[in-house]
Amino acid sequence: MSSSVVVPIQDGGEGATPKTAVKKGSLENSLSVAVSSLRGMKGDHDVRRVVHSVKVGVALVLVSLFYLLDPLYERVGENAMWAIMTVVVIFEFFAGATLSKGLNRGLGTILGGGLGCIAAVLAQEIGGVGNAIVIGTAVFIFGAAATYARSVPSIKKKYDYGAMIFILTFNLVVVSGLRAGEVMGIARQRLLTIVMGFVICIFTNLLVLPNWASDDLHISTASKFEHLACSIEGLLDKYFEAVADKENEADRSFKICKSVLHSKAKDETLANFAKWEPWHGKFGLCYPWDKYLQIGEVLRELAATIVSLEVCIRSPRQPTANLRQLIKEPCETAAASLTWTLRELGESLLKMRRCQPEALLLPQLKSARHELRHLVSPSELGHVCNLGEDLAVSTFVFLLAEIVEKLEGLAKEVKELGELAEFKTNDL
Structure with missing residues (x-):
């Protein structure tokens, strides 16, 4: 030609x-x-998948140190499992996907945990039968509102995972039935371990051969x-x-x-x-x-x-x-x-x-x-x-x-x- x-x-x-x-x-x-x-x-897709798999393995090893090392385990205890769950759930092939799920998880955890603590404190102050009524009402209102928000196209496109984590965290906190001080302490420790898992994901995914x-x-x-x-x-x-x-x-x-x-x-x-x-x-x-x-x-x-x-x-x-x-x-x-x-x-x-x-x-x-x-x-x-x-x-x-x-x-x-x-x- x-x-x-x-x-x-x-x-x-x-x-x-x-x-x-x-x-x-x-x-x-x-x-x-x-x-x-x-x-x-x-x-090179197979090569990139191998590299991604290796990075996930390294991230899991790093986050497992919270269990393997006694000084770290004494500080976080059983809440270390939340860091492991964070790595497994949010570590994606693309860097943008990892950031998206990580930030959504953090935002959903903060909002769900914060509102759950407020509802739990309010229920403890009322006490008696009012305790169950307040908790049931709060679970219904926030669960229904967050579920409806997930059906809105603009929210579903970017924040669907965050809305799901919000529902999960809010319900776990508000129905725990613990005293207000213990609820705040557990929420703080879980948020800390989630942040640690997120940081490990960002370090291994965005700084080491990112996709x-x-x-x-x-x-x-x-x-x-x-x-x-x-x-x-x-x-x-x-x-x-x-x-x-x-x-x-x-x-x-x-x-x-x-x-x-x-x-x-x-x-x-x-x-x-x-x-x-x-x-x-x-x-x-x-x-x-x-x-x-x-x-x-x-x-x-x-x-x-x-x-x-x-x-x-x-x-x-x-x-x-x-x-x-x-x-x-x-x-x-x-x-x-x-x-x-x-x-x-x-x-x-x-x-x-x-x-x-x-x-x-x-x-x-x-x-x-x-x-x-x-x-x-x-x-x-x-x-x-x-x-x-x-x-x-x-x-x-x-x-x-x-x-x-x-x-x-x-x-x-x-x-x-x-x-x-x-x-x-x-x-x-």
């Missing part, structure tokens, strides 16, 4: 711009780094651009019979688009964890991770359109080989603009630099859209094909035009991300 692809740039039919040779190989270099990084992450959810989200989002570009190229090769094994090529394109379509849950989870992570590397505080989710939505819409294009290509009603050859050059030119734009957007996202779509990308897409509209005009196809062939060709070209339109929206989303995240300026 040639190392360059000639992409014509025209302005709506007025004053055609000279053809510009775009060095595809140079543009793919950086995107190949993203794909290689993602593949490396997948290839950042933000890095995974950034690289996986950038790699989707390259994946969709390869999918479009594969479908065009299949349509114009440029590949020998067309069925395998179609299956490969479908698998690529399917992986993008099914990435929503993973992206939302990674974005949620990334918001909890501290300033590290190139990602600062208040980084616009929600914008990655918006870009992911547009990418999934684009993948759905590519799947529709594949269904069109697999349809039994297809134009003749001569007619396909007639539309081959303009379609491949438009597809070259699409794939080049996708790779340029992915490269700009990966390198965190501004791609300036108005100056560089949008003219390419505008030219491609103009070519496709001109291609399906009655003057072009009306005299060379019958009704069935005209419908098949029009559907194929229409879907290509839909991809162009969605790609224009995607370029604007990437531009907005560059402005919010303060990407460096691209040296054109």
